[in-house]
Amino acid sequence: MNPERAGWLEPAEWYASLPSFLASATAVITDPQSRVLLVKPNYREHWNLPGGVLQGDEPPNLACAREVREELGVEPVLGALLVVDWVAPTDIRRAWFGFVFDAGTVVSPDDIALQNDELDGFEFVEPAEAYSRLTRNTADRLRSALGAKATGRTVNLVNGTVVSASA
Incomplete structure (x- = not known):
């Protein structure tokens, strides 16, 4: 070790000392009537947006595309x-980053081949109906995502609440 850096951690040790986070990536997919595609996981009571948890070496956009392919059998064209939503840690999990991508429009539900191992169903629903089927946090993300699609600007959330750029 360089004597001028006495007390400094070596890079591997320093990186190991940093906090770790969980992350997921989901897709907003609509039909030609602007209804939102929801999926019904068989391991949860609530509905969700298509997507899932990032693997350790996977960027959010690739995780989103992989999960949509796995869950719906379609090749998404992510926009x-x-x-981006940062969700505070709880007693049972670390902090969570939720990424939401625009995945365009599915013209026909016949294009979807649902993965039955994890999902019981899918449905295109009006946004107001979607909000009522999702957890509060996911509903907040969807609401913000639809606004972002309209404005063309990414929305930054903390625990589902919009954060201004000056905060």
């Missing part, structure tokens, strides 16, 4: 990053 803009619509939302």
Whole structure:
């Protein structure tokens, strides 16, 4: 070690000392009537947006595309990053980053081949109906994502609440 850096941690040790986070990436997919695609996981009571948890070496956009392929059997064409949401840690999990991407429009539900191992169903629903089927946090993300699609600007959330750039 360089004597001028006495007390400094070596890079591997320093990186190991940093906090770790969980992350997920989901997709907003609509139909030609602007209804939102929701999926019904068989391991949860609530509905969700298509997507899932990032693997340790996977960027959010690739995780989103992989999860949509796995869950719906379609090859998504991801557009803009619509939302980044930081969710505070709880007693049972670390802090969480939720990324939401625009995945365009599915013209026909017949294009979807649902993965039955994890999902019981899917449905295109009006946004107001979607909000009522999702957890509060996911509903907040969807609401912000639809706003982001309209404005063309990514939305930054903390615990589902919009954060201004000056905060």
